[in-house]
Amino acid sequence: MHESDPHSSTPLVLRIGHEELLIRKRYEVISIANDILVALWFMVGSILFFWEATTTEGTWLFLIGSIELAIRPAIRLSRRVHLHRLHGPSRHDNDSEQDF
Numbered sequence: 001m002h003e004s005d006p007h008s009s010t011p012l013v014l015r016i017g018h019e020e021l022l023i024r025k026r027y028e029v030i031s032i033a034n035d036i037l038v039a040l041w042f043m044v045g046s047i048l049f050f051w052e053a054t055t056t057e058g059t060w061l062f063l064i065g066s067i068e069l070a071i072r073p074a075i076r077l078s079r080r081v082h083l084h085r086l087h088g089p090s091r092h093d094n095d096s097e098q099d100f
Contacts, residue, residue, distance in 0.1 A: 019086060027079035034071055041065030 042065045048058030 020083065023079065023082055023086065027075060027082070031072065031075050034068055034075060038065050038068040038072075041068060 041061045045058040045061030045065060048054040048061065
């Protein structure tokens with residue numbers, strides 16, 4: 001394609017600083033670890049529900065899993081606040097809400 005072609009596309013260049021990439025990676029790792037814990041609490045809790053003698057322990061694990069589910073949005077909010085402090089409000093208003 002030539003420069004004069006109105007349908008030519010120019011490459012999109014995103015400039016993200018080293019600090020921002022580091023922050024994003026750290027929060028992603030924290031989020032992944034949290035998701036693994038949620039899965040473990042609910043799987044083990046479900047298994048414990050098969051026997052009457054371990055139902056109470058299973059219930060406690062379900063409660064812990066539910067608390068971990070509440071932590072997930074707190075991690076995302078912490079990340080947004082951290083990035084906001086780093087760059088200001090306008091730079092990250094369009095961040096994907098489904099990133100982690």
